[in-house]
Amino acid sequence: MGSRYDDFQDYGENDFGRDGYDDAYDADFRGGYDHYDDEYGNGVYEDDRYAYADDGYAYEETPYEEEVSQPAARRTGKGKKNRRTGSSARKASAGTRKKTGTGKRSASAGRKQGKKGRKRKKKSASPVFAILLMILVLGMAFGAKLFLDRYSYSTEQADLSEQFNVQGADDVPIVWGNELSEIHAKRIDGIDYMKLDDVKSQLNSRFYYGKQNAQDETGMILYCFPTDKLKTVVGSTEVSTEQGGSQTLDYAPAVNVDGTIYLALNFVKQYTNFGMTAYENPSRLQIDTAWGEETVATISRKTQIRTSGGIKSPVMEQLEKGAKVTVLEQMDTWSKVKSEDSVIGYVENRRLSDIQTQTMTAVADYTEPEVTHLTFDGKINMAFHNVWGSQGNVTLTSYMAQTKTVNIVAPTWYWVSDNDGNVEKAATQEYVNQAHSMGCQVWAVVDNINSSSLQQLDNHTFLTTLDARTNLISQLTDEAKTYGFDGINVDFELIPEENGEDYIEFIRELSIACRNAGIILSVDTYPNFSFNSHYHLDEQGVFADYIVIMGYDEHYAGSQEAGSVASISYVTQGIQMALNDGIAKDRLINAIPFYSRVWETDGGQVSSKALGMQDIQDYIQAHGMSVNWSADAGQNYAETTEDGRKIQIWVEDAQSIQQKLDVMQSFGIKGVAEWRLQ
Incomplete structure (x- = not known):
């Protein structure tokens, strides 16, 4: 129609x-x-x-x-209908009527009869008319109802607490960007808190929870800056730094709720750039951590946001003409939008006008302090020197006589020996003086795997307590001051995943001490495969001066299959992953092995032993093994069979080393390290 x-x-x-x-x-x-x-x-x-x-x-x-007059007689002329009124009509009627039968009827009697007849007809027609009218009205009403049922807009109001999944009186849902997040905040004494784990995964991973010592039942939050460290005890309103004193806030930055640590978002925001706006009815937060382009529109006339795209969907919020919305998804007749107070729902497309793309303004309330790094001029050629105790220091001269371009020597001088952070020591002044006379810097190595009292060391205990970490750091920096060596190299291995956060906090705290003392800090780390992610390579790169990728142990003593210690693809992948994690190429060193493994497979059982480069050549010659170049491994490959045992060697020699150096040069990284001088 x-x-x-x-x-x-x-x-x-x-x-x-x-x-x-x-x-x-x-x-x-x-x-x-x-x-x-x-x-x-x-x-x-x-x-x-x-x-x-x-x-x-x-x-x-x-x-x-009113009484209705008789209808006039019809005239036949020209087919017109007329009606007579008044006395002339009555006279005409009286003059033409004849008597019939025995009864007489006067004109007045006829008029009366006519009136009665017409009245009777009216009385008999009225019920019919009423019924028809009723049917008509009911039909119209029913039709209108059908029409309205189909085309009218629902006025049912949605329960916003249900829509936002409010889980209690102190629960505060979060709209993260343009999505309702599974992460919720908790409102405590009017302050919005978030679980520490959520803060670390979503906002700022640098906040760390730990204990002062084994007797500490409360715990503390620590936050490291390039040259200082912030501390606040859980439940306390006091915040202090080592160099800046303390201050008292009007709320506790960290609280413990049923064994879960929460951080106040206002406190987190002091050290993190993110947008945060609070809304009520129900209580909710809008948090933004990413900024880019977004599509926005203006509401052209008063309308509603509904729970889904359809006029029968419940209403979430009224939108006035001129209101702004963020358009999240456009469909044929409806669009998914977010209102100015972070209600996400659906609006008809015809209510959207002035649709355009705009660039969001990034939040820059916090200026991240610059982390400066101590540097080494020129390319680095760093050789590890495994001294096996102070008596091994005397081998420096003989080992270095076989090298030409080594400019940093890294003696294994310190071993963490107990849960209090004490170390065994092997440093000597003579060694430092001798290395310096050769034109080499000395970067002393500290490890957690070679102590003579290793059975007393619990990685979990000495890494999780501030007292133990501080003790270890103090001993190392004091040794550097005493002997005048140039750097500290950290070689912590076999750290369990549960202690990954403790390990990276140790690196942060050690870097502060080294930076303030002018000591170069380098960290040995595994290639960043998923099973090594808890070492936090990206954060190591922020605080350490140099990152040393251990580009070996692709196959190691415990491997269940024979294989290369460091194939060319393994080395390439390790460097590439480090660069992808944000490690600057001018602060990246790749370590290569000066050893190979002799693999024996006997009845399905695999075993191996490590031999230095010269010892491997002697072994190959003694066993008459055939040697062929493997392009896939980037190494020479030797194999033989003895007494039913299959013997295999992926050989590290001058040719394979050159392959690795070529890869490093192509990436433009800072340098190379070798395990080990021999």
Whole structure:
């Protein structure tokens, strides 16, 4: 019929005017179904003014109570219908009627009879008319109901607490970016807190929880800067730094709720750039940590955000004309949007205007302090010197005589020996003086795997307590001051995943001490495969001056299959992953092995032993092994069989070393390290 219903909504308002039903002209049913006004003055009908004629004539609008005149006799001339009125009509009737039968009837009697007959007809027609009218009204009402049921807009209000998944009186849902997050905050004494684990994974991984010592039952939060460290005890309002004193806040930055550590988001925001806005009814937070382009629109006229795309969906929020929304997803007739107070739902596309793309403004409230690094001029050629105790220091001269370009020597001088952070020591002044005289820096190595009292060491205990870490750091920096060596190299291996956070906190704290003392810090680390991710290579790169990738042990003593110690693909992948993790190439060193493994496979059992480069050549010659170049491994490969045992060697020699050096040069990294001088 040419009708359109695109403006028809809000049945609950009982208003179907121009804001609702739009046809060829606007119909107004404000008076109900018995009143119609087309707003142009055409035809006003009210059912108490309907005229009715039972004999087919078009009567004037006449009240029911008035007596109705007899219908006049019809004339046959020219086919016109006339009616007579007054006494002339009555005379004509009296003059032409004849008597019939025995009865007499006067003109007045006929008129009376006619009146009665017509009255009887009216009385018999009225119930029919009422029934028809009732049917008509009911039909119209039923049709209107069907129409409204199909095309009217639901006014049902959605439960926003349910929509936001509010889980309790102190629960604060979070809209993270443009999505309702599974992470929730907790409101405690009017302050919004978030679980420490969520803060670390989503906002700032540098916050660390630990204990002062084994007797500490409360714990503390630590946060490291390039040259200082912040500390606050859980539940306390006091915050202190080693160099800046202390201050008291009007809330506790960290609290313990049923064994779970929470951080106040206001406190986190002091050291982290993210956007945060709080809304009420229900309580919720909008948090933004990424900034880019977004699509926005303006609401063209008053409408609603609904739980899904459809007019029957419950209403989440009313939107006024001119309101701004973020358009998250556009469909055929509806769009998913986020309102200015972070309600996410659906709006009809026809209510969106001025759709455009804009660039979000990044939050930059916090200026991250620059981490400066101590550097070594030129390319690095670093050789590890495994002294096996102070008596091994005397081998420096003989070992260095076989080298040409080594400019850093790293003696294994310190071994963590107990849970209090004490170390065994092997440093001597003579060694440092001798190395310096050769033009080499000395980077002393500290490890956690070679102590003579290793059975007393628990990685978990000495790494998780601030007292033990501080003790270890103090001993190392004091040794550097005493002997004048140039750097400290950390070689902590076999750290369990549960202590990954403790390990990286130790690196941060050690870096502060080294930076303040002018000591170069380097860290030996595994290639960043997923099973090594708890070593936090990216964070090591922030605080350490140099990262040394241990580009060996691809196959090691405990491997269940024979293979290369350091194939060319393994070396390449290790360097590439470090660069991908943000390690600057001018602070990246790759360590290569000066050894190979002799693998024996006997009845499915695999075993191996490590031999130095010269010893490997002697072994190959002694066993008459055939040697061939393996392009896949980037190494020579030797194999033989003895007494049913299969013997295999992936050989490290001058040719394989050159292959690795070529890869390092192609990446442009800082240098190479060798395990070990021999």
